[in-house]
Amino acid sequence: MMRKFFVISFLMVLLLPIMSGCWNQKELTDLAFVMAMGIDKGEDKKFDVSFQLVNPGNVASGQNGGGQGLPIAVYKSSGNTITEAARNATKMISRRLYYSHTNLIAVSEEVARDGILDMMDALDRDPEFRTTTQIVVARHTSAQDLVSALTNLDKLPVNKITKELKSTEKMLGENIGVNIDDFLAGLVSDGKNPIVNGYIVHGKKEQIGNAQDLQKTIGGAFLEADGLAVFEKGKLIGWFEHQWARGVVYVLDKVQSTGINVSWNGKKHAITMASIRSKTKVSVHFKNGKPLINIAIEDEGWISEANTAVDLTNPQVIDKIDKLVEKEIKRQVLGSIKEAQKMKSDIFGFGERVHRANPKQWKKLKGDWNNHFAELDVNVKVDSFVRREGIRTSPFWINMNK
Amino acid sequence: MEKAKIKASQMFILVVLFEMGSAILVGLGVQAKQDAWISVLLGLAGGLILFLIYYRLFKYYPDIPLTSYVQKITGKWIGRPLGLLYIVYFIYCATRVLRDxxxxxxxxxxxxxxxIVINSLMILTIIYGIHKGFEVIARVGELYFSVIYFMAFVGIILIFVSGLIHIEYLQPVFEYGWRPVVNTFLKQTITFPFGEMVVFTMLLPFLNDSKKVKIACMGGMILAGINVAITAAINVATLGPELFSRSNFPLLTTIGKIQLANFIERLDVLFMLYLVIGGFFKISLFFYAAVAGTADLFKFKNHQNLSFPIGFIILCASITIASNYAEHMKEGLEVVPIYLNWPFQIIIPTILLIIAFFRNRKKKTSTS
Structure with a gap:
């Protein structure tokens, strides 16, 4: 009995060190949380990678705000692969780089034009990375600038970008969140080309990363989402400027809310309809073996502005506004499809639709899809409905004209 | 043989846990791309037919396990080596799951x-379970069944609510024709996980009510098969066929995509919990079958003495069977199904059943 007791106690003591789970322990104070990575073209090595690290003491929230210093620190290292650059960075950083909270990958336009295939696998494979990490292209600026910029409202600059993308997707519909998985899905697909958000730095570039900049209400340098980058075989081939970007987002069925301006009685931008929900259906038909794309958009909203004398109590007028909005949305959508066809780049995933609708026909079209896409017939049908008009009926313009 | 008796409900739960075990974790049927779920369902149908073979064998010899009745069917000289081969096969299967x-x-x-550290911890826990006996394993199964179902429901609801499901990824159905689906079915899904029910030929005598064997086991297989098929469909619908076939562990990637209200995210821990539970039961049952078989074949009075040595073999083998993960998977997908699973799960039981049929008919006619 006594012997058994000793044997069991001995075994338990032996097990203690392994049971505590300290094999792989990573102490919080030994970790450097990488919030964003900026990838530029290197001088001698292939990539220059800038790591935006969070400075935990200075972002701690509380009523008195955080500490005194800056919320982030940016370190730059270079390497021929992403891993090499990350390992080289350890020469400058006292802590272990930790990627589980990396929310943003910024790629400079220069690298994007040369092709970003060589960096994608590192992001796809590493178990620490989230595949929900957003990817953006730094436009007219280096990726280092983009990840070094400080922001006013959000303590962490990376939150500014990721949250901003979310809110602009919701409120405007000219940019959409694109994460690594979305990008890769477009990359490997025969019938779809990936798009990525562009970001620019406004104002004086010298001011980037300067804490004094935060003391002003209008920053010397600030970040803004601008345009959608179109990729073909991992290389940036062109940009969708913002006037065409919304059409793209419409076709991708990602528009949640936006504002559509229409003219009324010769006055331009007289009425704005703010849509509150929108649904896009894309279907494929075949005519003599040639695919034909039908896009049906259903849009609902309210009148958020009427800057002209218009009788909004009259249902016939509302009907007319509906028609005008439909025309405007159709113009934008067709415009962006034309733009894409000019680039011969199927960013809408029409090819995938054709694939699903008719796998046999797709096999014939697949090889030369970009050219087929450029000549594709697309029908757009928009149904738009104004449901209500805010807390006023007709605008004050009606009373003024009396 | 151990004098354990378990209830039909416990048997049902063990079948479900065993069948889902590692099948849910790895990308089952990736070769069939978006039709993976179809090949899983085909596998289930094939597995049910296979189980009927095992069940007929059990009906002929309701009180003894496979290792005993092979001797009765084929005689001592063929039966004993065959029983030994089965034991080795079970050990090898346990090894593979432990490595996974x-x-x-x-x-x-x-x-x-x-x-080796991770594997040792797992095998130590399992050795302890085996040491305690089959009844204990069955009771642990009851305990974890509800935990697993709770996690599965939470997981599925979160995936749907996060808006990750794109049903169109499942189209076009049969894009490459029937061939890859049937191929996957024959090479993979029929043997793994459904054909692995062969391990229950060792365990069926433990059921206290032999009439309920059919309903408990086949019910469990159907439930597990449907769960695995749903998981395969959800994986494809979330990840798309390309990423699905590129992922080592598609379910992990799927769960990693859940992002809800900015704070429900990084739910990988659900997956890890499932992994430990599912792995535990799958290894335990193979392991127990090997132990019970050895005890039966070599006339050990006490099976407990065997749990440690066989566990040690499983542990060492799990490290040495492959030098890297790619090799392990290649063996698992191309070598094992054809050269091991087909003979042990399908060919030998069928031959045994045919011989048993003639032997028992002779007996019946002679007695009547």
């Missing part, structure tokens, strides 16, 4: 822990 389990943990969260 260890590889998964080392590639995902314990990236710098050696494989």
């Amino acid at each position: 389990f260890g590889e998964l943990l080392t590639t995902t969260i314990y990236t710098s822990t050696p494989l």
Whole structure:
């Protein structure tokens, strides 16, 4: 009995060190949380990678705000692969780089034009990375600038970008969140080309990363989402400027809310309809073996502005506004499809639709899809409905004209 | 043989846990791309037919396990080596599952822990379970069944609510025709996980009510098969066929995509919990079958003495069967199904059944 007791106690003591789970322990104070990575073209090595690290003491929230210093620190290292650059960075950083909270990958336009295939696998494979990490292209600026910029409202600059993308997707519909998985899905697909958000730095570039900049209400340098980058075989081939970007987002069925301006009685931008929900259906038909794309958009909203004398109590007028909005949305959508066809780049995933609708026909079209896409017939049908008009009926313009 | 008796409900739960075990974790049927779920359902149908073979064998010899009745069917000289081969096969299967389990943990969260440490901890726990006996394992199964179902429901609801499902990824159905689906069915899904029910030929005598064997086991297989098929469909609908076939552990990637209200995210821990539970039961049952078989074949009075040595063999083999994960998977997908699973799960039981049929008919006619 006594012997058994000793044997069991001995075994338990032996097990203690392994049971505590300290094999792989990573102490919080030994970790450097990488919030964003900026990838530029290197001088001698292939990539220059800038790591935006969070400075935990200075972002701690509380009523008195955080500490005194800056919320982030940016370190730059270079390497021929992403891993090499990350390992080289350890020469400058006292802590272990930790990627589980990396929310943003910024790629400079220069690298994007040369092709970003060589960096994608590192992001796809590493178990620490989230595949929900957003990817953006730094436009007219280096990726280092983009990840070094400080922001006013959000303590962490990376939150500014990721949250901003979310809110602009919701409120405007000219940019959409694109994460690594979305990008890769477009990359490997025969019938779809990936798009990525562009970001620019406004104002004086010298001011980037300067804490004094935060003391002003209008920053010397600030970040803004601008345009959608179109990729073909991992290389940036062109940009969708913002006037065409919304059409793209419409076709991708990602528009949640936006504002559509229409003219009324010769006055331009007289009425704005703010849509509150929108649904896009894309279907494929075949005519003599040639695919034909039908896009049906259903849009609902309210009148958020009427800057002209218009009788909004009259249902016939509302009907007319509906028609005008439909025309405007159709113009934008067709415009962006034309733009894409000019680039011969199927960013809408029409090819995938054709694939699903008719796998046999797709096999014939697949090889030369970009050219087929450029000549594709697309029908757009928009149904738009104004449901209500805010807390006023007709605008004050009606009373003024009396 | 151990004098354990378990209830039909416990048997049902063990079948479900065993069948889902590692099948849910790895990308079952990836070769069929978006039709993976169809090949899983085909596998289930094939597995049910296979189980009927095992069930007929059980009906002829309701009180003894496979290792005993092979001797009765084929005689001592063929039966004994055959029984031994089955024991080795069960040990090898346990080894493979243990390796899967260890590889998964080392590639995902314990990236710098050696494989042998993780595997040792798992096998020690299982040795303890085996030592305590079959009834205990069955009771642990009851306990974890509800835990697993709770996690599965939470997981599925979160995936749907996060808006991750794109049903169109499942189209076009049969894009490459029937061939890849049937091929996957024959090479993979019929044997793994459904054909692995052969392990229950060792365990069926433990059921206290032999009339309920059919309903408990086949019910369990159907439930598990449907769950695995749903998981395959959800994986494809979330990840798309390309990423699905590129992922080592598609379910892990799927769960990693859940992002809800900015704070429900990084739910990988659900997956890890499932992995430990599912791995535990799958290894335990193979392991127990090997132990019970050895005890039966070599006339051990006490099976407990065997749990440690066989566990040690499983542990060492799990490290040495392959030098890297790619090799392990290649063996698992191309060599094992054809050269091991087909003979042990399908060919030998069928031959045994045919011989048993003639032997028993002779007996019946002679007695009547």
